[in-house]
Amino acid sequence: MKKIIFKGPYHFNQIDHKEKNILGIEKIKLNVPGIYIWGFMYSKKDNTVFNSLDCKIETNKKYDGRNMQFIPYYVGKKTDSIFDRINEHYEVRSNSNSIKYTRLSYDYLKEFFKDHSFPINIGKSYINDFIRLGYENKVNYYNHLGFLCTKYRVNMNKLIKNGFVFKSILDVPIVDYNFLNDKDTLYNLVGKENYNNFWFCFAEFSCNKKLIKTYLESFETLTYYSLKGKTISKTQEFSKILNDIKIEDATNNSNIFNKDENGQICQIDFNNLLEIPGY
Structure with a gap:
């Protein structure tokens, strides 16, 4: 059984761009292969989501699960450096891919x-x-x-x-x-001169090229269908999820994964549900 462990959510400003890790936490490196989820942070009260946060305000750059909710927008994979891919996503008005996102x-x-x-x-x-x-x-x-x-x-x-x-x-x-x-709501949310609201979670994966070729796309698919809701990103069909992989949640109580009564992450076939959980 292969597994990956998700950490986060982190604000974009928490990245140490020189060391390519999370500021003040050297062991959490971003210059690694793996799966990432990026999105936006909203205010919440009593499990009701309200408005996107203005993250130019310093206190809004530190995640607090009691009154903040991370809403995923995109799930992706990177075979070499999650750090590089996160930076590409952040450039929503200049990166050749980001300027075409919905x-x-x-x-x-x-x-x-x-x-x-x-x-x-x-x-x-x-x-x-x-x-x-x-x-x-x-x-x-x-x-x-x-x-x-x-x-x-x-x-x-x-x-x-x-x-x-x-x-x-x-x-x-x-x-x-x-x-x-x-x-361009994406730029209004992400742009540092606007709301500066760009957050992400990630899970590193082995640097072994054979394992990356065999498992990484399936982990991306598994992550997509393990969230409580859909994202805009491309994925495979639900039926193509491999049986010998799993993900674990070590995020800071961000409440983004669907879990069973035992607290284990379980997948959702979004096309065959009467009601999608959401956040």
């Missing part, structure tokens, strides 16, 4: 993870689902020309008439469209 409305960010209609990204095209969510003002941006042309018809028509050149139907980064600047 941007949800502020209200929907507090509920998308338990919404049955929010698509699970298993490599299929869900453009019609996202267009519908766009019409409902739940999704501000999705990396698909059809979504932008449908939701923002007037703006897109103006660009087309002015000779704007599109790269491809699946290459429409948000930074290419000035009219979407005030719709």
Whole structure:
């Protein structure tokens, strides 16, 4: 049985960029292979989630499970350095991948993870689902020309008439469209001059290349379906989770994993539930 152990949640400012570990905790190194979960911190009271926290305020950069709730947004894997990948995700207006991440409305960010209609990204095209969510003002941006042309018809028509050149139907980064600047909720949350609200948990994995090739993608899938809710990240189908792997929760009581009556992490088939737990 192979296992990984999750630690966190940590605020981005807790990273020691020189040593590539968590500030003041040398043994928690980030320059390692493994699985990571990044997302946002919200205030909560009596298990009810309220608003995203302004983490420019120093006291909001220290996790307190009594009145703070980490909401995962993305699950990923890295075969060499989680440190490098976390830094790429943080650059939501400059990294070539991050500028194409889905941007949800502020209200929907507090509920998308338990919404049955929010698509699970298993490599299929869900453009019609996202267009519908766009019409409902739940999704501000999705990396698909059809979504932008449908939701923002007037703006897109103006660009087309002015000779704007599109790269491809699946290459429409948000930074290419000035009219979407005030719709970029991801940047408003993450940007250090805005809410500076970028948190993550992670679990390191063996540096053995054979083990990485055999297990790392399955651990990413297992992590996705072990959370209490969905994320925007790509994953495999639930049925592809291997039987000989497990994850353990050593996070600081962040209440993000689904657990059985014995406190053991268990998986959720989001497509076959009457109600998704959420956070």
